[in-house]
Amino acid sequence: RKEVEQDPGPFNVPEGATVAFNCTYSNSASQSFFWYRQDCRKEPKLLMSVYSSGNEDGRFTAQLNRASQYISLLIRDSKLSDSATYLCVARRNNAGNMLTFGGGTRLMVKP
Amino acid sequence: EAQVTQNPRYLITVTGKKLTVTCSQNMNHEYMSWYRQDPGLGLRQIYYSMNVEVTDKGDVPEGYKVSRKEKRNFPLILESPSPNQTSLYFCASSLELRPSYNEQFFGPGTRLTVL
Numbered sequence: 001r002k003e004v005e006q007d008p009g010p011f012n013v014p015e016g017a018t019v020a021f022n023c024t025y026s027n028s029a030s031q032s033f034f035w036y037r038q039d040c041r042k043e044p045k046l047l048m049s050v051y052s053s054g055n056e057d058g059r060f061t062a063q064l065n066r067a068s069q070y071i072s073l074l075i076r077d078s079k080l081s082d083s084a085t086y087l088c089v090a091r092r093n094n095a096g097n098m099l100t101f102g103g104g105t106r107l108m109v110k111p
Numbered sequence: 112e113a114q115v116t117q118n119p120r121y122l123i124t125v126t127g128k129k130l131t132v133t134c135s136q137n138m139n140h141e142y143m144s145w146y147r148q149d150p151g152l153g154l155r156q157i158y159y160s161m162n163v164e165v166t167d168k169g170d171v172p173e174g175y176k177v178s179r180k181e182k183r184n185f186p187l188i189l190e191s192p193s194p195n196q197t198s199l200y201f202c203a204s205s206l207e208l209r210p211s212y213n214e215q216f217f218g219p220g221t222r223l224t225v226l
Binding site: 002004008041042043044045046087098099101102103104 | 219220
């Protein structure tokens with residue numbers, strides 16, 4: 001079983017739709033969590049950190065449920081430019097080998 | 112411009128021919144890391160370095176070597192490449208890993224094909 005699991009998608013949604021991705025992690029010692037965005041054939045870039053209390057950044061909302069060991073990302077009012085792969089990332093509780101990436105969820109926003 | 116650079120961006124080679132992929136960052140970051148990305152497997156860490164002359168294995172180090180002689184450079188060496196090392200490779204750096212997380216900045220990637 002992968003340490004961080006995501007539905008690979010693709011999620012095909014129309015512009016303006018609200019879409020939610022979930023991610024589960026198996027290492028209960030994971031300390032913190034993030035969402036990275038990766039455009040096709042490009043490098044990953046940090047989208048947002050995920051805090052226990054939940055956090056929002058414009059149209060993006062991230063939630064963390066430690067009891068159930070899952071993380072979510074909600075995108076409201078989807079734009080064409082949101083089309084990308086979204087990577088769920090957990091930070092391990094040991095030195096150096098810090099980040100574990102999920103396989104990514106592909107989102108395609110259509111006009 | 113603050114960035115992580117990798118060279119080459121694309122490389123096709125043959126089994127057994129030693130190669131080096133360079134990585135350089137101009138942000139004075141302490142932490143550097145190499146990942147490979149394969150379909151369905153996500154990014155997996157190969158090696159990382161907490162600082163100059165300090166390197167350690169990640170999840171998939173077999174068949175790779177690294178060195179960190181200077182803060183800005185972190186080359187990835189494949190002594191005897193094999194076809195299962197065909198992948199997309201990313202170098203990343205961040206200011207430091209402790210005590211709190213700092214964003215990792217990724218290079219543009221190197222697409223390697225081993226025939």
